[in-house]
Amino acid sequence: MNKQSLSDIRNRIAAISPSAQLLAVSKKQSVDAIRSVYEKGIHQFGENFVQEALEKMPALLDCDIAWHFIGPIQSNKTRAIAENFSWVHSVDRLKIAERLNTQRPSQLGLLNICVQINIDEEETKSGILPGELMGFLTACQSHSSLKVRGLMCIPKPRENVEEQRAVFQQMRALFDAANQQGFSLDTLSMGMSADFETAIECGATIVRLGRVLFGERY
Ligand SMILES: *Cc1c(COP(=O)(O)O)cnc(C)c1O
Numbered sequence: 072m073n074k075q076s077l078s079d080i081r082n083r084i085a086a087i088s089p090s091a092q093l094l095a096v097s098k099k100q101s102v103d104a105i106r107s108v109y110e111k112g113i114h115q116f117g118e119n120f121v122q123e124a125l126e127k128m129p130a131l132l133d134c135d136i137a138w139h140f141i142g143p144i145q146s147n148k149t150r151a152i153a154e155n156f157s158w159v160h161s162v163d164r165l166k167i168a169e170r171l172n173t174q175r176p177s178q179l180g181l182l183n184i185c186v187q188i189n190i191d192e193e194e195t196k197s198g199i200l201p202g203e204l205m206g207f208l209t210a211c212q213s214h215s216s217l218k219v220r221g222l223m224c225i226p227k228p229r230e231n232v233e234e235q236r237a238v239f240q241q242m243r244a245l246f247d248a249a250n251q252q253g254f255s256l257d258t259l260s261m262g263m264s265a266d267f268e269t270a271i272e273c274g275a276t277i278v279r280l281g282r283v284l285f286g287e288r289y
Pocket of ligand 1: 096098119141142225263264265279280281282283
């Protein structure tokens with residue numbers, strides 16, 4: 072995956088949807104690398120590992136960053152997530168939603184959450200099954216410190232664009248079905264470095280870009 076200039080990435084996104092947002096996935100990237108992207112105008116950063124994020128955040132306190140947690144969530148990390156992030160994309164267990172709700176400090180405002188969908192129904196993958204979505208959303212909505220924003224997925228790698236498109240369209244259909252049932256979702260978090268243009272064509276509102284933005288992770 073070759074790194075590309077931010078302006079090229081922005082142009083590629085805007086050519087498909089001017090309103091799609093770029094979340095810079097900064098796992099395994101240094102504070103300096105984050106700051107350099109921040110100074111080019113990106114203010115939303117995604118991290119997968121709580122400990123790593125907590126180590127980097129203090130050096131970036133002068134930056135107006137909205138931190139998004141996008142990794143697997145262990146119960147014993149929910150407090151740190153609730154206290155340090157403004158979004159969580161990877162909510163997939165009710166126990167986790169309950170803990171985030173209880174532990175969210177009220178002065179920080181609502182915690183934005185997306186429900187992670189195991190869209191390929193893979194046995195070892197995180198996420199709820201598509202058939203569980205409506206009940207799960209109903210339960211999440213009862214939590215007054217959470218704002219249920221939308222859906223997120225990490226599909227398995229596909230051979231070609233048509234297959235990528237098919238899975239993103241499934242996500243879009245779930246998103247539309249939820250809204251038809253009265254939920255007010257405004258966020259579809261899908262698309263990474265290898266497939267973000269296809270994701271935006273299918274309705275992604277936020278793409279999560281790591282390698283294409285920062286280069287390979289080591
Ligand atoms: C690492 C990661 C990304 C970014 O992946 P790239 O292929 O580097 O763009 C996006 N979303 C999640 C959940 C990730 O873990």
